[in-house]
Amino acid sequence: MSIVSINPANGVTIKAYAELSTEEVEKKIQDTHQAWNRWKTSTHETRGKLLLNMASVLRKRKKELAILLASEMGKPITQGYYEIEKCAYCCEYYAENGSKYLADRLIETEASKSFVTFQPIGVVLAVMPWNFPLWQVFRFLAPAMAAGNCGVLKHASNVPGSALAIESIVKEAGFPDNVFQTLLIGSSKVAAIIENPLIKAVTITGSTSAGIQVATKAGSVLKKVVLELGGSDAYVVLADADLELAAQTCVDARLINSGQSCIAAKRFIVEKSVIDEFTRLFLEKMRAKKMGDPLDPETDIGPQARADLRDELHDQVKRSIEKGAVCILGGEVPPGDHAFYPATILTNVKPGMAAYSEEFFGPVASIIEASDEADAIRIANDSVFGLGSAVFTQDLVKGERIAATQLEAGTSCVNSRTVSDPRLPFGGVKTSGYGRELADFGIHEFVNIKTVYIK
Incomplete structure (x- = not known):
């Protein structure tokens, strides 16, 4: 063999x-x-x-x-x-x-x-x-x-x-x-x-x-x-967040390694009062990312590691759309003998959808609406996974409290994406x-x- x-x-x-x-x-x-x-x-x-x-x-x-x-x-x-x-x-x-x-x-x-x-x-x-x-x-x-x-x-x-x-x-x-x-x-x-x-x-x-x-x-x-x-890291965006910072950080966190990372951000849980503006900024920044030859220094998104993994990812996207998720970017497999998958955004994500509960190992983002802070934390923890997480707020005292005591994960960040660092313990x-x-x-x-x- x-x-x-x-x-x-x-x-x-x-x-x-x-x-x-x-x-x-x-x-x-x-x-x-x-x-x-x-x-x-x-x-x-x-x-x-x-x-x-x-x-x-x-x-x-x-x-x-x-x-x-x-x-x-x-x-x-x-x-x-x-x-x-x-x-x-x-x-x-x-x-x-x-x-x-x-x-x-x-x-x-x-x-x-x-x-x-x-x-x-x-x-x-x-x-x-x-x-x-x-x-x-x-x-x-x-x-x-x-x-x-x-x-x-x-x-x-x-x-x-x-x-x-x-x-x-x-x-x-x-x-x-x-x-x-x-x-x-x-x-x-x-x-x-x-x-x-x-x-x-x-x-x-x-x-x-x-x-x-x-x-x-x-x-x-x-x-x-x-x-x-595995992980399906939740990034909570509260109403008092710096939305420009939140959107840029969330996009960068979603596209780590072309989306193929256990600690890549995957679920973006946003308070209802700011979800429209966050989605607009998020879409703008995701659309600007370049997919292409991984040997090109300008490339942000390379191919998925294998064609079968790309196909599994696309099936998750299709199943989510069939249950009511709305695809506002990407979501189509480009033609050719390769494993590329484009930056994709799903909105109107609800319980019962793959985009809500499954790990998406690729450049697909799920945007989920929360009614308020408590609801956002509830949704973030409504997962079998608990690897990384983040909360975005300009109230650092509140952010620290949420990160330290309320998000169920091995790592929780405030106004930052999750990374592994030799100086800090890592796990879930x-x-x-x-x-x-x-x-x-x-x-x-x-x-x-x-x-x-x-x-």
């Missing part, structure tokens, strides 16, 4: 890769485990230097990698440059802060000495998606390796070139052989890998359904799992998953938080 990389901008096959056999997978896991037996005793200073090397390699190869992302999954090249820079910063962040986060913590008890120490646990399996082919991996990889763990990667099957590039970056940075390996396999082999006794934990970023499967399997063999899953609630990545919370997910008590 082959794993095939196809350019979604033109439907042309880039390259086909042979899938690893079960025996080859087991050998790679064994090799990574052996590498961990040595890597776990490395010093924080050594790990930090190698992480800094990796940041340098990423920046040195930035153009090559950005072209690869554009070719394999259609990411606009300027966004690819940003993604690579973000990966480099993440490596630098853990090079600087890893030893601090992992330092022993003395605890006063009746013992002569008692403390908490943070020890690496072994080989972690990462099951990663195609939408941020580098960032999703590095935000796991940098803290995991800073903590003395090793990793094996099962990447999405449409980005095998990116998966192999990550392995080559680790090697070029000077890390010991086999501390990180890419497994070119299909999803059917994941369950057996989780069962492998040399795999100590699992992290997955993906759909809620994929997360349930991975968590179920990991739970059956009592292995830690971190889940960063409800069916958006559990566990946290990044910051000190993320590095502590895959360590043995060990108590030492000396009488």
Whole structure:
């Protein structure tokens, strides 16, 4: 069986890769485990230097990698440059802060000495998606390796070139052989890998359904799992918002990665008194975004990652319109052998429509009317998802209160779009998953938080 990389901008096959056999997978896991037996005793200073090397390699190869992302999954090249820079910063962040986060913590008890120490646990399996082919991996990889763990990667099957590039970056940075390996396999082999006794934990970023499967399997063999899953992020626009700022921020947040992001804004819940003006501004700004060749620096919206995903998105739009949603922009599949889908706006969105309750993984915005502030918050929370959220208001005290205590999400912003940042924990609630990545919370997910008590 082959794993095939196809350019979604033109439907042309880039390259086909042979899938690893079960025996080859087991050998790679064994090799990574052996590498961990040595890597776990490395010093924080050594790990930090190698992480800094990796940041340098990423920046040195930035153009090559950005072209690869554009070719394999259609990411606009300027966004690819940003993604690579973000990966480099993440490596630098853990090079600087890893030893601090992992330092022993003395605890006063009746013992002569008692403390908490943070020890690496072994080989972690990462099951990663195609939408941020580098960032999703590095935000796991940098803290995991800073903590003395090793990793094996099962990447999405449409980005095998990116998966192999990550392995080559680790090697070029000077890390010991086999501390990180890419497994070119299909999803059917994941369950057996989780069962492998040399795999100590699992992290997955993906759909809620994929997360349930991975968590179920990991739970059956009592292995830690971190889940960063789907999202249908609600952005609440209150009557006292700066509508120009709100509209621009909401458009930018909806079109992150051509709309293919778990934390892209998806539902725009607007108080009735300002919905007409907000919709006018939102339409104006969405219409101005350019769809086209992802290698063109002027492109805002590239193709969707695969034609089948584009078709699923269009089906969601059609089903919403059939139930009464009004399409005021886009909503038609352009002709040609590609995976493009235009910026699309649906209004009059109501409960019972796909646009109200389902995750739209593409450049489609749902505008939902709320009668007042309380109704807007109710609608925002009327979702099975809880990844990111935002509220727009010029009353910052009120905005902080709503963000901190009333929106059900792992991240809530005021007058800003949601982003992941190495300095801040990232993750969700409800069916958006559990566990946290990044910051000190993320590095502590895959360590043995060990108590030492000396009488």
